[in-house]
Amino acid sequence: MGRVSRAQAQENRQRVVATASRMFREKGTAVSVADLMKAVGLTHGGFYKQFDSKEDLVDEAIAHAFAEQAAHSTVALEEDAGEHEAARRALIEDYLSVWHRDHAGDGCPVSGFAADLGREPEQATRAQHAYINGIRNRAARLAIGDDDGMAQLCTMVGALVLARATRGNPISEELLQAARTALTKSGTGKSEPQQRTD
Template sequence: MGRVSKAQAQENRQHVLATASRMFREKGTAVSIADLMKAVGLTHGAFYKQFASKEDLVDEAIAHAFDKEAGHSPVEPEEHAEEHEAARRKLVEDYLSVWHRDHAGDGCPVSGFAADLGREPDQAARSRQVYINGVRNRAARLATGDDGMAQLCTMVGALVLARATRGNPISEELLQAARTALNENTKREPH
């Protein structure tokens, strides 16, 4: 077997990152290197040519997930209030959808990595700033200050609970209850 070119090595690395980011959000960071590399179609040994450790991969996979997701950028200052509210409502609807519940691997890294970062303090310390920035940016897409944080907490909590109860009618009830609460609160409180 011949050597891999630098361009091919970089392409392989990006493929590993994208796959790891998806698999970690879907199944948690306990996914083994062997399973990850099998999904990518590369050897276990190829992993160590690209990454120093699994912890380094997890850090980079979290950063990759936030870089990829355009919805995690802060609200543009020139965005008008009506446009912002329409964008916020769409974000709420998409976030609290059955599709998002069922496709964690392609979903929001805030909810996708929350449990693992909460359970793994060493990993959390390594990835903390990327994650914190992602949380702040997602909250800023919803509203300013505490209101954006509260809305994000409602969305992430409802999504995590809906995923945990998938297959039971309560799962969709949770999503609907959160959508209703978030939309009714904004009718009463101007931004």
């Protein structure tokens, strides 16, 4: 079997990071390297040609998740067009949707990685920069006037985590609806979004 070209190796690495980003948000960072590489369609041994450790991959997966969300956000496009309140409401509706509840692998990295980083202090320290910037940027998208958006983000993340934990019971949708109502009733003013840190 021939050697993998440099371009192919880079493409393989990107596929591993993207797949890890989804799998870690969906199943947690306890996903094994063997299961991850199987999902990508590469050998277990190939992992160590690309990454020094699984911890390094987790760091990259977190950074990738935030970058991917920022790049594909319709909310960001609306903000660029100067429609902060419309963007804020769209973010709340999308975030607190049944689809988002049911698709953690494609969802927000703030909620997707929170439990694992809370359990793994060393990983949390390594991933802090990307994760904290992600939190601040999400909160800035929710900011209205003197409200920096942090409490709103906490409400959204908490409601989503609780809705995922109770999926299959009517309370799951009730939790999402209660948070949507609370956040859209309280936020009717318009303001410019706060400065982002990335």
